[in-house]
Amino acid sequence: MKRFGPTTALDGAGISIAEGETHALVGRNGAGKSTLVSILTGLQRPDEGEVRFSGEPAPALGDRDAWRQRVACVYQKSTIIPALTVAENLFLNRQTEGRLINWRALRARARELLDTYEVDVDPQALAGDLGVEQRQLVEIARALSFGARFIILDEPTARLDGPAIERLFDRMRALRRQGVTMMYISHHLDEVYEICQSVTVFRDARHIMTAPVADLPHDELVDAMTGEATAAYQARARTPREAVVLAASGLSLAGRYQDVELSVRSGEVVGLAGSGSSGKVSLAETLVGLRRADTGAVTVNGRAVRPGDVPAALAAGLGFVPEDRHHQGFVPLLSVAENGTMSIAHKLGRLGAVSPARRRARAVRMIQDLDIKTEGPDQPVGDLSGGNAQKVVFARALADDPDALVVINPTAGVDVKAKQALLGAVEDAADRGAGAVLVSDELDDLRICDRVLVMFHGRVVKDVPRGWSDHELVAVMEGIEE
Numbered sequence: 001m002k003r004f005g006p007t008t009a010l011d012g013a014g015i016s017i018a019e020g021e022t023h024a025l026v027g028r029n030g031a032g033k034s035t036l037v038s039i040l041t042g043l044q045r046p047d048e049g050e051v052r053f054s055g056e057p058a059p060a061l062g063d064r065d066a067w068r069q070r071v072a073c074v075y076q077k078s079t080i081i082p083a084l085t086v087a088e089n090l091f092l093n094r095q096t097e098g099r100l101i102n103w104r105a106l107r108a109r110a111r112e113l114l115d116t117y118e119v120d121v122d123p124q125a126l127a128g129d130l131g132v133e134q135r136q137l138v139e140i141a142r143a144l145s146f147g148a149r150f151i152i153l154d155e156p157t158a159r160l161d162g163p164a165i166e167r168l169f170d171r172m173r174a175l176r177r178q179g180v181t182m183m184y185i186s187h188h189l190d191e192v193y194e195i196c197q198s199v200t201v202f203r204d205a206r207h208i209m210t211a212p213v214a215d216l217p218h219d220e221l222v223d224a225m226t227g228e229a230t231a232a233y234q235a236r237a238r239t240p241r242e243a244v245v246l247a248a249s250g251l252s253l254a255g256r257y258q259d260v261e262l263s264v265r266s267g268e269v270v271g272l273a274g275s276g277s278s279g280k281v282s283l284a285e286t287l288v289g290l291r292r293a294d295t296g297a298v299t300v301n302g303r304a305v306r307p308g309d310v311p312a313a314l315a316a317g318l319g320f321v322p323e324d325r326h327h328q329g330f331v332p333l334l335s336v337a338e339n340g341t342m343s344i345a346h347k348l349g350r351l352g353a354v355s356p357a358r359r360r361a362r363a364v365r366m367i368q369d370l371d372i373k374t375e376g377p378d379q380p381v382g383d384l385s386g387g388n389a390q391k392v393v394f395a396r397a398l399a400d401d402p403d404a405l406v407v408i409n410p411t412a413g414v415d416v417k418a419k420q421a422l423l424g425a426v427e428d429a430a431d432r433g434a435g436a437v438l439v440s441d442e443l444d445d446l447r448i449c450d451r452v453l454v455m456f457h458g459r460v461v462k463d464v465p466r467g468w469s470d471h472e473l474v475a476v477m478e479g480i481e482e
Contacts, residue, residue: 001048002035009035013207014049015200022172022182024192024213027202027225028415030373030385033185037152042067053150072143076155076413077326080135082128086110089127090142117141118174133164137171150181157191158413161276161441169195187415189221201225226416235448236427240268245435246404248287251296256282257458260296264404264435269426271449272439274477278455281323281408284439288320288406289313301403314343319402321393323409329393332382336374337363339381340395366395371421387418394425405429405436411445423448443470
């Protein structure tokens with residue numbers, strides 16, 4: 001049992017994980033998963049109940065070293081410090097047992113640790129220069145270096161592409177053969193069936209069920225998570241208009257993409273698909289000014305947008321949902337109202353002053369339109385679940401009724417119901433006449449698109465109309481056919 005004021009975060013919930021197994025914990029945002037993780041890692045004390053490791057009671061809350069020797073956690077939000085080297089990150093606060101740091105010995109210890117867990121990374125490399133996959137593997141190695149044989153992986157695939165996910169799963173299987181026990185948290189149920197032996201479902205802060213994965217039909221698992229039968233999201237039929245609202249011509253950015261031509265009509269949703277190295281995210285970020293192309297131009301409603309200028313892109317009529325909501329999407333200590341209306345603050349008052357009443361009224365409407373689960377407009381966004389925080393990011397993108405919308409991985413790390421709401425918001429914008437570019441690693445997200453542009457090694461290789469099969473799209477994404 002765990003309460004935060006009037007809110008019950010866990011209600012008699014628990015989990016039991018057998019030694020040496022990979023055990024999934026699933027549930028909708030707000031089900032209690034994050035609270036359980038904070039208790040299992042000694043960051044929170046339960047109001048009732050206890051935590052045991054191998055039958056022994058958990059250490060005292062203040063004994064951090066003892067907790068690290070029993071359990072390690074790799075969070076969805078990276079804890080790697082970009083300005084430090086890999087070796088420094090691996091042994092942060094453990095660089096030396098004396099007064100001075102022996103840098104050669106530190107790098108040797110780091111190399112030995114990385115070799116033990118088959119992580120092919122240079123210990124002297126700056127962590128900020130690593131890719132998402134490499135940073136994640138460094139975090140896993142660091143977590144295990146404390147001696148823990150139980151590791152929690154929180155949404156580890158949220159920002160990985162297909163080949164990187166398979167490499168992560170290979171590493172997890174190898175760790176399991178070495179006797180490491182894992183709790184795997186994910187919203188991707190296909191991953192649960194691929195990598196886990198058992199699954200526990202939380203719903204509304206309660207334990208609903210625990211079962212062997214092999215004996216649990218997919219529909220029953222979804223029903224347990226939602227409390228009802230949940231159908232797959234049904235994309236709407238649309239007829240895009242003739243007017244082009246967003247276009248790119250001759251866009252090239254060295255090392256990212258080359259010679260991209262793009263045209264999005266009013267009422268049309270265009271998907272961008274490809275592997276992590278395809279250039280799709282960089283292209284989307286160029287459209288909204290986060291990146292500046294070496295050549296080419298972006299236009300909104302026929303008017304050129306100043307390259308590499310986000311305010312200019314927003315003023316031209318673009319709405320944007322970034323790839324990483326934690327780092328780019330919201331300010332956690334600011335309220336739902338402040339985050340949601342940030343892009344239209346200049347319209348909510350006079351002479352540079354924002355009217356609190358007008359801001360609050362707009363926020364209330366946003367909360368209703370997107371069904372944001374919150375205590376109210378004044379609640380800090382950092383206190384919301386992942387799905388509801390993402391809805392706030394969407395609310396800001398839609399606040400000024402944009403003519404075009406650019407959305408990157410909108411459903412990463414959110415539950416089934418939140419996915420439906422977020423994809424519905426994209427389609428609502430298209431129904432009102434906006435054009436949309438939807439970048440996603442999720443094939444189910446791309447089903448709402450009228451067509452999908454597939455990128456491979458920085459080039460658009462195919463324009464795939466609605467009605468594609470998974471095999472067809474994946475084959476093009478992996479360069480098997482064009």
